[in-house]
Amino acid sequence: MSTKSTENPHFQDHLMEHHHKENFFTKYIFTMDHKMIGKQFLVTGMFMGIIGVMMSMLFRLELAYPEQSFPILEFFLGKWAPDGVMSPDMYLALVTIHGTIMVFFVLTAGLSGTFSNLLIPLQIGARDMASGFLNALSYWFFAMSSVVMVVSLFVESGPASAGWTVYPPLSALPQAMPGSGAGMTLWLISMTLFIVGSLLGSLNYIVTVLNMRTKGMSMTRLPLTIWAFFVTAVLGVLSFPVLLSAALLLMFDRLLGTSFYLSDIFMGGEVLSYSGGSPVLYQHLFWFLGHPEVYIILLPALGISSEVIATNSRKPIFGYRAMVGSILAIAFLSFIVWGHHMFITGMNPFLGSVFTFTTLLIAIPSAVKAFNYITTLWKGNIQYTPAMMFSIGLVSTFVTGGLTGVILGDSALDINVHDTYFVVAHFHIVMGLSAIFGMFAGVYHWFPKMYGRMMNKSMGYAHFWLTFITAYGVFFPMHFLGMAGLPRRYYSNTAFPMFDNLADINVLITYFAIIGGIAQLIFIFNFFYSIWRGPKAPQNPWKANSLEWTTPVEHLHGNWPGEIPVVHRWAYDYSKPGAEEDFIPQNVPLAEGEESGH
Amino acid sequence: MNTVSIIVLVVLAILTLVQVMRISEVSSEIQGGKDNEVSEKDNDTQGRLMFFVGMGFVISVVVMYIKWGPLSLPEPASEHGSEIDGLWNLSMLIINIVFFIVQPILFYFAYKYRGKKGTKAVHFAHNNKLELFWTVVPALALAVLIIWGLNVWSTLMMPENDEEPIVIELYAQQFNWTVRYSGSDNALGFASVYDIEGANIVGVDTQDAASADDIVTKELHLPVGKPVLFQFRSQDVIHSAYFPHFRAQMNCVPGATTNFQFTPTITTAEIRQNKDVKRHVEEVNAIRAAKGEDVWDFNYVLLCNKICGAAHYNMQMDIIVETEDEYNAWLNEQKTVAETL
Numbered sequence: 001m002s003t004k005s006t007e008n009p010h011f012q013d014h015l016m017e018h019h020h021k022e023n024f025f026t027k028y029i030f031t032m033d034h035k036m037i038g039k040q041f042l043v044t045g046m047f048m049g050i051i052g053v054m055m056s057m058l059f060r061l062e063l064a065y066p067e068q069s070f071p072i073l074e075f076f077l078g079k080w081a082p083d084g085v086m087s088p089d090m091y092l093a094l095v096t097i098h099g100t101i102m103v104f105f106v107l108t109a110g111l112s113g114t115f116s117n118l119l120i121p122l123q124i125g126a127r128d129m130a131s132g133f134l135n136a137l138s139y140w141f142f143a144m145s146s147v148v149m150v151v152s153l154f155v156e157s158g159p160a161s162a163g164w165t166v167y168p169p170l171s172a173l174p175q176a177m178p179g180s181g182a183g184m185t186l187w188l189i190s191m192t193l194f195i196v197g198s199l200l201g202s203l204n205y206i207v208t209v210l211n212m213r214t215k216g217m218s219m220t221r222l223p224l225t226i227w228a229f230f231v232t233a234v235l236g237v238l239s240f241p242v243l244l245s246a247a248l249l250l251m252f253d254r255l256l257g258t259s260f261y262l263s264d265i266f267m268g269g270e271v272l273s274y275s276g277g278s279p280v281l282y283q284h285l286f287w288f289l290g291h292p293e294v295y296i297i298l299l300p301a302l303g304i305s306s307e308v309i310a311t312n313s314r315k316p317i318f319g320y321r322a323m324v325g326s327i328l329a330i331a332f333l334s335f336i337v338w339g340h341h342m343f344i345t346g347m348n349p350f351l352g353s354v355f356t357f358t359t360l361l362i363a364i365p366s367a368v369k370a371f372n373y374i375t376t377l378w379k380g381n382i383q384y385t386p387a388m389m390f391s392i393g394l395v396s397t398f399v400t401g402g403l404t405g406v407i408l409g410d411s412a413l414d415i416n417v418h419d420t421y422f423v424v425a426h427f428h429i430v431m432g433l434s435a436i437f438g439m440f441a442g443v444y445h446w447f448p449k450m451y452g453r454m455m456n457k458s459m460g461y462a463h464f465w466l467t468f469i470t471a472y473g474v475f476f477p478m479h480f481l482g483m484a485g486l487p488r489r490y491y492s493n494t495a496f497p498m499f500d501n502l503a504d505i506n507v508l509i510t511y512f513a514i515i516g517g518i519a520q521l522i523f524i525f526n527f528f529y530s531i532w533r534g535p536k537a538p539q540n541p542w543k544a545n546s547l548e549w550t551t552p553v554e555h556l557h558g559n560w561p562g563e564i565p566v567v568h569r570w571a572y573d574y575s576k577p578g579a580e581e582d583f584i585p586q587n588v589p590l591a592e593g594e595e596s597g598h
Numbered sequence: 599m600n601t602v603s604i605i606v607l608v609v610l611a612i613l614t615l616v617q618v619m620r621i622s623e624v625s626s627e628i629q630g631g632k633d634n635e636v637s638e639k640d641n642d643t644q645g646r647l648m649f650f651v652g653m654g655f656v657i658s659v660v661v662m663y664i665k666w667g668p669l670s671l672p673e674p675a676s677e678h679g680s681e682i683d684g685l686w687n688l689s690m691l692i693i694n695i696v697f698f699i700v701q702p703i704l705f706y707f708a709y710k711y712r713g714k715k716g717t718k719a720v721h722f723a724h725n726n727k728l729e730l731f732w733t734v735v736p737a738l739a740l741a742v743l744i745i746w747g748l749n750v751w752s753t754l755m756m757p758e759n760d761e762e763p764i765v766i767e768l769y770a771q772q773f774n775w776t777v778r779y780s781g782s783d784n785a786l787g788f789a790s791v792y793d794i795e796g797a798n799i800v801g802v803d804t805q806d807a808a809s810a811d812d813i814v815t816k817e818l819h820l821p822v823g824k825p826v827l828f829q830f831r832s833q834d835v836i837h838s839a840y841f842p843h844f845r846a847q848m849n850c851v852p853g854a855t856t857n858f859q860f861t862p863t864i865t866t867a868e869i870r871q872n873k874d875v876k877r878h879v880e881e882v883n884a885i886r887a888a889k890g891e892d893v894w895d896f897n898y899v900l901l902c903n904k905i906c907g908a909a910h911y912n913m914q915m916d917i918i919v920e921t922e923d924e925y926n927a928w929l930n931e932q933k934t935v936a937e938t939l
Contacts, residue, residue, distance in 0.1 A: 088908040163905045169852055170835040170906060176772070177907045263853030266771075266791040266801070266833040279836055279851055313711070314719040322729050344838065345849045346830075346856030349755035353748050360740050360747075367736040368729065370700065375728070377707040379720040383636050384644035384712065392648065392708050396655075399700050403693035410743065412750040413686055416671075416845045419838065419903045456619070457636065461644060465651065472655055480666035485842035487903040490911035496901070497894035500882045501669065525612070529619060575719040582718055 032132030033557050037139050038118030039450055042443070044139075045110020046524070048146055052101035057517045059094045062086045064510035066492030080158065088491040092161040093179050095489060097153065099164025100187070104194055105149065107297040107435045109142045112236075115300055115442050116205050116229040118450065122548035123223050125214025125565055127558045130207040134200045141197025145190045152186035160187035163489060165290065168261040168282050172253045175268050185254065188247050195244045202233035202240075209233075214547070216567035220324075221586070223546045223571040224310075224317060227324050228303025231331045232296050238335070239292040246285035253277070280345050287338035294431050295334045299327060301438020302369060302398075305391035307571075308441050309373055311544045312388035313380030314582045316572035319372045326365030333362045343411040344418050352411040359409035363402070370399050381575070381582070385542065386460025387445035393468045394437040400472075401430025404479065419489075422482025428475045440467070440523070447527075448541045452553045453534030459526040463519060470516030477505050543583045546571045550587055569596055638715050645712025652705025656698065671842055672874040675898065675919065677861040678757075679845035681750050688746070692739055757859050763825035768818075768900075769800045770830065770837035770850040773909035775900060776800050777818045781811030781934060791833050798939050801833070810936040813929065818900065819918045820862050821925035827859045840903035841917070843869075849904060862919045869919075870896050 031037060058077070061070060069084035080090035117135065121128050129135045152159045161179025162171035166187065174181040209230045213222075222230075249260040253274075261282045262274035310317040317323060339347060339355035373395045382388065404426040407413050417423065440463075447455045486499055493499040493506070540549040547567070551559050565587035573584040578594070590596055674680050711719075767778035767786050778800055780786045787809020793801035802809045820826055830839055832850035840847045841860075848858040869875055879896050886894060902913035920928070 088911065092905065092908070092910075167836055167904075173835075176835050264791045264833075265852050266794050271791050271794070276853075278853060280854070314713075316721060316723040318722065319724045319729050321724070344847050346851055346854060349751065352755070353751060356747055356751065357744055360744050363740055364733060364736050368733055371732040372729075374700070374704055374707060375722070377704070377711055379722065380707075380711045381713045381717050381719040382641065382645065382708065382711050384641045385636050389644060389648075392704070395704055396652070396701060399704070400697065403697055406693055406740070406743065407686070407689050410685070410689065410747040410751075412682055412747050412754060413689060415754070415847050416682060416686075416842060418847055419840075457640070461640075465647065469651065469655075472658075476659065477662065477666065480662065480669055483670040485671050485840075485901075487840065487901055489905045491908075492911055495912035495914065496899065497882055497886065498878070498896070498899065500885050500894075501878065503885070505666065525615060529616060533616070533620065535623070572723065575721045577721055 032136045034117045034121050034129045038114050040139050041113035045106050048101050048105035053517050055094045055098040060510040060513040064507045091491040093159045096161050111439045112300045123546050125547050126212040129204050134204050138197045138201035141193050145193035148190035152183050155182040157181035159183040188251050195240045202236040205233035214564045221570040224306035225303040228299045231327050232299045235292045239289040243289035287341045291338040292334045297435045301435040304438045304442040305394045308387045308391040308445050312383040314574045315380045318375040326368045329365040343414045356411045387441040389464040390437045390441035394434050397429050397433040420482035421478040421486050424488050425475050425478035433471050448537030451531050454537050455530040463522045466519035470512040473512030545585050641713040645709045649709035656701050674845050675864040676844040678754050682845045763827035765827050767829045770832040772907050773913040775915040779813040787812050812935045813932045819928050821922045822865045825861045830856045835906050836904050837902045837906050838904035840901045843898045865919045
């Protein structure tokens with residue numbers, strides 16, 4: 001593919017004019033600068049993340065000490081925790097909103113929104129995104145959707161409570177549970193806004209990566225971060241519209257009396273006038289997004305860790321082409337595996353066989369990625385920045401969680417652990433932890449680029465170790481709960497004496513969850529402290545090759561003060577034999593007689 | 599008042615932290631250290647920590663297997679269950695081998711190649727043979743798992759019957775289960791939500807001849823050694839009939855009928871003599887005695903395993919597996935639809 005420079009010769013004058021007109025609103029609020037929009041996504045995502053994590057701490061408290069009274073529950077939940085005892089409805093609401101917030105608001109918008117916006121123009125050598133306006137619009141749709149989601153927590157009948165997958169009929173009928181009233185309507189509105197924002201962003205990322213690469217930046221010279229963001233955006237564009245249709249049809253069923261998902265329902269002493277719909281249709285539509293969504297969350301984290309691991313091992317990422325190939329293979333396969341969430345819905349068993357086959361195939365590109373990371377570490381000269389620590393943590397969780405996928409993807413084995421804590425353990429480790437570790441790695445690594453200051457490394461180390469240990473402490477024991485047959489989304493396990501001997505494990509998990517949750521304060525403090533007080537960052541603090549480190553520390557609209565740099569090599573010329581330094585930035589021309597790998 | 603004092607405390611704590619940070623930064627500047635550059639000492643410390651904590655994690659997994667492995671469900675009480683468990687054990691063996699090789703290597707490399715001044719990393723960008731190796735080996739392992747898995751799946755989903763299975767309907771509603779036996783004709787009469795009225799809680803069509811000998815009950819008894827074909831219906835939201843001890847599960851979907859067939863192989867009386875079950879019961883009863891709760895005896899249990907509303911966590915039914923004679927005796931005591939409706 002040929003690359004064109006879209007440089008406008010008058011750009012610089014144009015740029016200077018802009019620079020002086022900025023005021024608070026144009027700079028921080030209605031900005032169209034991709035770097036600022038990235039920061040907006042990050043801070044909004046962090047805010048939502050705090051809500052999501054706090055919710056998990058509340059329901060963990062309930063699970064460890066079922067039906068016991070805690071004043072803190074009444075403080076946060078008010079009438080939903082009379083006398084400090086959480087009500088079952090509120091428990092379901094908390095797990096639902098925790099899931100929704102973490103999956104969509106933190107790990108989709110907060111992760112991919114932040115780093116796609118920040119890094120795509122900087123790493124491909126572009127002045128900004130293809131459309132700054134669409135980009136701003138994308139953030140503001142996300143912001144509105146966050147506001148609606150937070151507002152939904154305060155409605156009289158409670159927030160949505162049918163699980164983050166909101167399967168109808170439970171989510172469709174206000175008679176089925178209080179959370180399916182106004183809270184559910186707001187949930188659907190919020191998700192609709194969210195999807196619009198996500199689509200605007202994704203289209204922009206795709207166009208920018210395809211059309212705005214600087215001279216010499218061929219697709220095979222792109223840093224793996226950009227490959228990951230690009231493929232993520234393609235996944236989003238192809239799958240989010242299907243979720244939108246699922247949400248709209250659910251809205252029609254709820255508000256207009258249609259029967260897309262509903263049929264033969266007897267509730268509240270009468271047969272409801274729905275006929276001919278199928279709740280399983282919703283699940284097909286939901287998981288057609290839902291499974292690619294897992295990779296929408298995971299791929300950016302894997303891209304970030306590829307970059308961080310290569311830079312801090314001072315080595316080229318091992319098997320660049322295989323890494324790109326496995327990203328593409330994972331992305332392709334992710335569209336034909338959604339049925340593995342539905343093995344026991346009564347779906348045709350033949351379909352179950354097909355989905356088992358395609359699902360287990362995903363293990364192959366995933367294994368390639370894991371082994372390539374480990375080989376990148378081999379004979380490296382590892383620099384332990386906090387970002388590097390989180391990236392190694394990511395490789396560990398990606399392996400641990402990925403392995404249990406081999407079990408859950410197998411329809412015959414899924415039967416007995418479906419919807420148990422085994423599943424909770426699996427997806428939290430492989431998707432939740434890996435993605436959040438990737439996000440932390442990204443924040444620590446590109447903080448100097450975002451704010452021109454360094455984060456405190458000692459707090460970074462403390463944050464990593466506390467998070468790493470408590471995260472495994474929370475989720476690894478859950479495998480054993482699942483193997484004992486404990487279903488997820490149970491308000492308490494006390495109704496079944498057979499689970500009485502699991503109570504101790506639940507208490508232990510809750511301790512880890514609370515310590516791990518509190519440990520995040522270290523990060524939040526470090527983040528905000530460093531924005532204002534952190535030591536000034538040098539231009540290229542990690543001695544990295546990619547183009548974002550050739551821009552000045554001070555942000556300016558248009559990124560580079562002079563010409564856009566021309567790229568002469570791939571992003572991974574680390575420790576190249578014959579070179580004096582152990583890194584060669586992408587804009588450095590090939591030395592005489594030097595061979596270009598890419 | 600309470601809230602205000604908490605807020606004041608939090609603000610003061612943050613301010614203190616900021617000051618402590620500033621002092622530590624100023625003092626390290628005075629000593630000439632560059633506080634935020636990764637030093638050789640950091641690489642050494644963190645690299646060693648990677649090794650110790652990483653290996654600690656791997657060892658803790660062994661400890662968890664020893665300590666909590668026995669909490670797993672007891673031996674399967676159904677014919678297909680042992681096939682599932684066989685496949686499960688092979689899959690677990692494979693993933694554990696990978697886990698206990700890959701994790702230690704990762705943390706060992708993290709330690710061994712921690713950055714040292716004056717060393718240079720090896721420029722090693724790709725190696726086709728290596729990459730081919732770790733594409734092909736997982737592919738082979740997965741081929742085995744896929745082929746075996748699909749075999750088990752198809753025997754489960756399309757069982758070959760030597761004898762006609764007993765047809766039993768499990769009917770789900772928020773938040774309880776109802777059982778309908780098909781009676782002597784082994785055929786369930788037509789039923790739909792439109793026929794629900796008064797005592798006819800599952801909506802049996804009494805005009806349908808097949809329904810006359812149906813038996814509607816709140817107890818689930820199964821004869822040992824006989825194939826049972828469960829048909830599932832739900833009247834309101836999706837539920838999931840989860841029989842963990844029989845390695846069986848199927849969703850109950852309003853507007854559709856789903857089914858799952860299995861053959862119980864161990865009676866309730868027999869499984870209570872199983873040593874794992876006995877130990878489980880002792881453990882649980884020790885805990886219950888300490889809390890002053892009733893003594894518990896083991897029963898197979900049917901759980902709801904799809905979120906269905908506030909009392910989802912308590913939607914259950916005991917399952918009694920007994921000899922054919924006991925089963926028939928119990929069934930004969932039950933009243934048919936013709937007698938009750």
